Amino acid sequence: MSPWQLWLVGAVILLVAEMFIPSGFFLTCIAIGALAAMVVSFLPVGLTVQMLALAGATLLSAVAVRPFLLARLQLRGGGLRTNVDALIGKSGIVTERIDPVTGKGRVMVGGEDWRGAALNNAVLEPGTKIMVIQVDGTTLQVDRED
Numbered sequence: 001m002s003p004w005q006l007w008l009v010g011a012v013i014l015l016v017a018e019m020f021i022p023s024g025f026f027l028t029c030i031a032i033g034a035l036a037a038m039v040v041s042f043l044p045v046g047l048t049v050q051m052l053a054l055a056g057a058t059l060l061s062a063v064a065v066r067p068f069l070l071a072r073l074q075l076r077g078g079g080l081r082t083n084v085d086a087l088i089g090k091s092g093i094v095t096e097r098i099d100p101v102t103g104k105g106r107v108m109v110g111g112e113d114w115r116g117a118a119l120n121n122a123v124l125e126p127g128t129k130i131m132v133i134q135v136d137g138t139t140l141q142v143d144r145e146d
Helices: 003-020 026-041 047-072 083-087
Strands: 091-096 105-109 112-118 129-136 139-144
Touching: 003 026, 003 047, 026 047, 083 129, 091 112, 091 139, 105 129, 105 139
Parallel strands: 112 139
Antiparallel strands: 091 105, 091 129, 105 112, 129 139
16 A cells, blocks of 8 residues: 555544544544645655654644534533433423422423422422422422512
8 A cells, every 4th residue: 555545544544433432523633634644645755754744734733623623513511401401491380289398299391291399398389380490310499480
């Protein structure tokens, strides 16, 4: 195999590995460096220059491309809430009385029935509009919506 083919195979392997390993686009940066080394390998230069092209393009892509990808794909642990965390702040309605003694009842939030508990041990009657304050296991801690 010629050098350009080796660099191309290496870049493809790195890009495939990026799909299966959550490396935060580090492997993608190295793959970009390998593609740069592949382009340089077409010139009449030795392996040292190709390795310098790999290192330089990898560093450049880590500074320029990686932050762009992280910002566009929201991988910085930002504001995307999922699962039960997405319920916090949502409105709902009491479907079964929430009793201050037991603190338990049922609420409907987002079309789903949940166990509900009032944060301030207030009586919440069926039909009362509520807001989810926090999630405790399978129980939604709710408060009367103003």
